[in-house]
Amino acid sequence: MSFLVDELPYDSQDPEDIYVYAKKLEGSKFRDACSWVISEGSTGYGGNKGHLGQYLEKNYFLYELNSDKDPDFKEAGVELKVTPLKKLKNGHLVSKERIVLNIINYMEVVKEDWINSSFLHKNSLLLLIFYLFESDKDRLDYLIKFVTLWKYYNVDLEIIRRDWERIVAKIRDGRAHELSEGDSLYLGACTKGMTSASSLRDQPHSTIRAKQRAFCLKQKYVNYIISSTIADEIPPKGILNTLDVEPFIKDVSELKGARSFEEIVLDRLSIYSGQTVDEIHELVGDDLNNDAKGYYASLAARMLGLKKSKIEEFEKGNVDVKIIRLNQNATPKESMSFPYFKYKEIVEEKWDNSTLLNTIDKKFFFVVYQEDEFGILRFKKGMFWTIPYDDLKEVERVWKETVSRIISGSAADLPRISDSEVCHVRPHARNKEDTCETPDGQQLIKKSFWLNAKYLKEQVANYN
Known part of the structure; x- marks a missing residue:
């Protein structure tokens, strides 16, 4: 030096x-x-x-x-x-x-x-x-x-x-x-x-x-x-509100064995496999509002033994919790959506620094429920998921095709679910008046990328 x-x-x-x-x-x-x-x-x-x-x-x-x-x-x-x-x-x-x-x-x-x-x-x-x-x-x-x-x-x-x-x-x-x-x-x-x-x-x-x-x-x-x-500031100005967050791992000794953090999480959840939502609620979530928007994510935190609604390791690691509900045939009730894009902004992006890549190229935690023969929702499993490399390349192809069509004035006709086994583009708006402007001046309904329900079914079924 x-x-x-x-x-x-x-x-x-x-x-x-x-x-x-x-x-x-x-x-x-x-x-x-x-x-x-x-x-x-x-x-x-x-x-x-x-x-x-x-x-x-x-x-x-x-x-x-x-x-x-x-x-x-x-x-x-x-x-x-x-x-x-x-x-x-x-x-x-x-x-x-x-x-x-x-x-x-x-x-x-x-x-x-x-x-x-x-x-x-x-x-x-x-x-x-x-x-x-x-x-x-x-x-x-x-x-x-x-x-x-x-x-x-x-x-x-x-x-x-x-x-x-x-x-x-x-x-x-x-x-x-x-x-x-x-x-x-x-x-x-x-x-x-x-x-x-x-x-x-x-x-x-x-x-x-x-x-x-x-x-x-x-x-x-x-x-x-x-x-x-800056935690000493009152009120704190940091994005993580420590009042809402609780660590899953309480002591480093829990990580000193052969099991990974992910394996410890999944082991903790496995004891609830096959139980109905109502049964789990009665065991660990009786103070939760089951009509609240984040109810199922909060219930998952309780299943992990946490009193607070957010898992510190997930917050720090940008792990996106998604609730997947399967019907009796093990197919998700719907495709998985991502936030809507603005037509005039997406055409200015490159794939390697695109909003979609930053949104999808990360670790997800799926909390999977499935309807039984009586239509009652039961907890099936938890799973950590990262999109496979080849599938990410397919998402890239669909993204580039989407951008190309918007640039050419065809923003009304973007890749459909029949065009890819992995993902598609479709409306993601409150109503038909919820629009944004295209590069050529049209006002079109807001849209987003979606992972296909059939694709998610395969990913859940093939998860070891």
């Missing part, structure tokens, strides 16, 4: 002193914070205004930029990450994006184990600097809201270890090209760099080249960090 001055305004070997120095940034704009350091006579270097992290590295922390495998503050074992916030209409602060960590070297990571991994070496202790993104301002005028020195809690670190091992196992199997955000809970493997052939990388045990990826903390997990950091 190379510094720009002989005497630093902080102890580069002491994580706490680095943190105390970084905390001085809170409430400052990037321009003012670095001007303060420059005024002390440290350096006159202007910095890279296009990358705020590099700007602080050079102008505030006074070290040379590097892309080492070591943490940014090597002697202290601290990695610096500068990351944006956005403010919602209700005033809550949320992460604007995931936190990208180190690039995954497919050929090298398969030689590592967790304890000696390059990931753990570089990212065990994170100095996180959060700033408020405002599109109408110059980057150097963004306000630095708060700073935290983040060390993973024991349970989180154990889940992240399992995530890392799951990602690396897929790479070892020659399936790096199939990596998905749905493979893991907190630690993701996100695409990094351009989507062109120049971003493709060799992988072991396969001739298929895979997109370059990096380890990352998922956006919902970053929201958890934000909430934890």
Whole structure:
């Protein structure tokens, strides 16, 4: 690690002193914070205004930029990450994006184990600097809201270890090209760099080249960090309302055996298999309102032994809970919908950063009920589900066909359920007056993508 001055305004070997120095940034704009350091006579270097992290590295922390495998503050074992916030209409602060960590070297990571991994070496202790993104301002005028020195809690670190091992196992199997955000809970493997052939990388045990990826903390997990950091505020401004959330895993010892988090969840639910909704309600949910919109999701939380309505690990891992009701023939009552899209916005997207990909390429938790011969709804099973790679490619095809038709003026005729075995597009509106404008000026009813009921039937039936 190379510094720009002989005497630093902080102890580069002491994580706490680095943190105390970084905390001085809170409430400052990037321009003012670095001007303060420059005024002390440290350096006159202007910095890279296009990358705020590099700007602080050079102008505030006074070290040379590097892309080492070591943490940014090597002697202290601290990695610096500068990351944006956005403010919602209700005033809550949320992460604007995931936190990208180190690039995954497919050929090298398969030689590592967790304890000696390059990931753990570089990212065990994170100095996180959060700033408020405002599109109408110059980057150097963004306000630095708060700073935290983040060390993973024991349970989180154990889940992240399992995530890392799951990602690396897929790479070892020659399936790096199939990596998905749905493979893991907190630690993701996100695409990094351009989507062109120049971003493709060799992988072991396969001739298929895979997109370059990096380890990352998922956006919902970053929201958890934000909430934890500002929890002392009254009222709290973080997106996770801790009054509504309860952890399923109470102690890290529960994860030390061979069973994964997912297996523990499914084992807990299995004792209710075959019971009617009324029977389960009487056992664990007698204080729940069975007419409430989120009743079945809340009942699932009670089945897991939780008193609160939201499962902390699901919130932090962006696990989407879906209730599936099967008829007597084991077919879902309806296809599964996703939020409606705006015609003029979807045509501006690329698949790799599309709203649909971000919505569907993640882990789902299906709570499955089935009608018996008398039409009574009984709990069948719980299942964690991630869309298979080949099926995701089919969703991509349907998405691209949808965009193509909208651009060509055929937004009224989008892919139907007969056009794909996986998904289709159909209306998703309150009524026929619930419309939005197309690029060619038509006012058409709102529509969304749906996973076909028949496809869901196969996925539920084939789940082991």
